[in-house]
Structures are given as C-alpha cells and as structure tokens.
Amino acid sequence: MSAPAPKPRQATVERNTKETQITVSVNLDGSGKLEVETGLPFLDHMLDQIARHGLVDLAIKAAGDLEIDAHHTVEDIGITLGQAVNKALDKTGIRRYGHAYVPLDEALSRVVIDFSGRPGLDYHVQFVKGTVGNFDVDLFHEFFQGFVNHAMVTLHIDNIRGANAHHQIETIFKAFGRALRVAMEADPRQSGVIPSTKGTL
Numbered sequence: 001m002s003a004p005a006p007k008p009r010q011a012t013v014e015r016n017t018k019e020t021q022i023t024v025s026v027n028l029d030g031s032g033k034l035e036v037e038t039g040l041p042f043l044d045h046m047l048d049q050i051a052r053h054g055l056v057d058l059a060i061k062a063a064g065d066l067e068i069d070a071h072h073t074v075e076d077i078g079i080t081l082g083q084a085v086n087k088a089l090d091k092t093g094i095r096r097y098g099h100a101y102v103p104l105d106e107a108l109s110r111v112v113i114d115f116s117g118r119p120g121l122d123y124h125v126q127f128v129k130g131t132v133g134n135f136d137v138d139l140f141h142e143f144f145q146g147f148v149n150h151a152m153v154t155l156h157i158d159n160i161r162g163a164n165a166h167h168q169i170e171t172i173f174k175a176f177g178r179a180l181r182v183a184m185e186a187d188p189r190q191s192g193v194i195p196s197t198k199g200t201l
Contacts, residue, residue, distance in 0.1 A: 009184075011088035015080045019072040020064040024080040028088050028184055030057025038062040038077065040070055042135040043143075046173040047077075053102075053177030074139040078146030085151045089184060091115055096195040098183030102175040107162030109171035111179045114154040117201040121148045125159040125168065132166050140169055144176075 009028035016022075034051040036044045038060065051058045060081070064073030099112040121144055127137045148155050157176070162168035187195065194201055 007090065009088045009090065011084045013080050013084040013087060015076055015083070017072075017076070020062060020076040022062045022064075022073075022076050022080045023060070024077070024084045025057075025059040026081070026084045026088050027057035028085070030055060033057045035059040036061075038073060039064070039066050040073065040135065042132055043070075043074060043077070046140075046169065049170060049173035050177040050180070053174045054181040056177070056180070070136065070139055071142065075142040075146045078143035079150050082147040082150030082152075085147075085180075089115070091117075091201045092194055093186050093191045094195060095183055095185050095187045096201070098179035098181065098185075100175040100178035100182070102171045102178065104167045104171045104174070105164070107164060107167035107171045108160045109162075109168070109175050110156075110158045110160060111172065111175035112156040113176075113179045113183050115152075115183055115201060116154045117152050118154060119149045119152055120154040121145050122156045125157065125172065127159075127165045127168055128163055129165050132169070137165055137169060140172070 010026065012025040014023045032052040032055050034048045036047050038044055047058060047060060060077060062073055062077055066073060096115050101110050123141055123144060130137060144155060144157060157172055159168050159172060
C-alpha cells in the first residue's frame with residue numbers, strides 16, 4: 001500500500017476591521033508566485049521577495065485607510081500573513097530553525113527564525129534615511145511584529161551594514177524569505193517528530 005499523500009500546506013485568512021480589509025492565501029510548498037494588491041508598490045516589491053526566495057505562493061489583497069497613512073495596512077498585512085502561515089504549517093517533522101545572510105551590493109542582512117510557538121522579535125536596523133520614495137521604512141518593524149505575534153515565531157533581524165535604505169530593506173526581506181523556507185522544510189531525519197524536547201511547539 002502506498003503512503004498517503006502529504007496534507008497540502010495551504011491556508012486562506014481574512015481580516016476585516018474598520019481600518020483594513022485583507023485576504024491572504026499561502027501555499028507553503030509553492031514555486032514563488034505572487035498575486036498582490038495592497039496600494040503600496042514598495043511593500044508589494046518586498047512581499048515579492050518573500051514569495052520568490054521562500055518558494056511560497058502568496059495571494060494578498062488589501063484595502064486600507066491609506067488616506068491617513070500606511071501604518072494600519074502594513075501592520076495588518078503582517079498580522080494576516082502570520083495567521084495564514086500558522087494555519088497552514090504542521091510543525092511535525094520540520095527543521096524548525098532557519099537562517100540566512102543575504103547581500104545586495106554594499107548592504108548585508110541576517111535573519112534567523114524559530115517556529116518556537118513563542119512570539120518574539122529582536123530587530124536591529126538603523127536605516128540610513130527614513131523613507132524610500134514616499135514609504136516610511138519604520139513601518140517594516142510593524143509588519144514583522146505583526147507577523148511574529150500571529151505566526152508564533154521567534155525572529156531575529158539584523159542589518160549588518162548598508163548605505164542605501166532600499167538595499168537595506170531588500171536584503172532583510174530576501175533573507176527572511178530564505179530563512180522561512182529553510183525552517184519550514186521537512187527534515188528527513190525526524191519524520192513524524194515534533195522538533196522539541198517538550199513534544200509540542
């Protein structure tokens with residue numbers, strides 16, 4: 001008798017508030033495809049890095065109160081993406097930990113992730129300027145905080161160097177995608193095992 005097919009690691013989550021209406025669909029075993037509509041082109045560019053380098057298929061549609069500013073939209077996309085990843089991921093047999101160093105010209109960033117079941121963000125980024133185009137780069141902290149709180153992960157983000165804010169944040173998102181991919185991969189040496197001495201994550 002052949003082994004049963006693995007359960008698809010896919011999920012869709014909707015988040016509707018008075019400030020934002022967001023739908024996120026994820027396929028954790030995708031090929032890096034992105035369908036995105038957030039009203040924030042620079043954020044769309046960064047979400048493409050997660051999909052492409054994480055080999056995750058993402059479909060993200062967001063309508064938010066951009067007439068005020070981008071804060072609620074960026075934070076709530078992070079929250080909803082975290083919820084979708086948490087819903088889609090069976091932690092049995094995964095590597096659990098992932099890390100990546102990614103350069104882009106003069107910039108270099110390191111991202112380390114642990115699907116620990118305990119939310120925690122350690123974020124060390126000193127941007128060389130406060131905006132890229134008209135996008136406030138401080139909002140990326142809110143994105144990752146929202147993701148961490150709802151994906152239930154520990155996440156360390158360090159921009160080691162960089163003289164261009166676009167390069168700084170792009171290295172972070174590329175490294176995040178790559179670290180995510182590694183941590184969610186199946187570990188053939190512990191198939192069917194929760195990777196924790198506690199027996200739960």
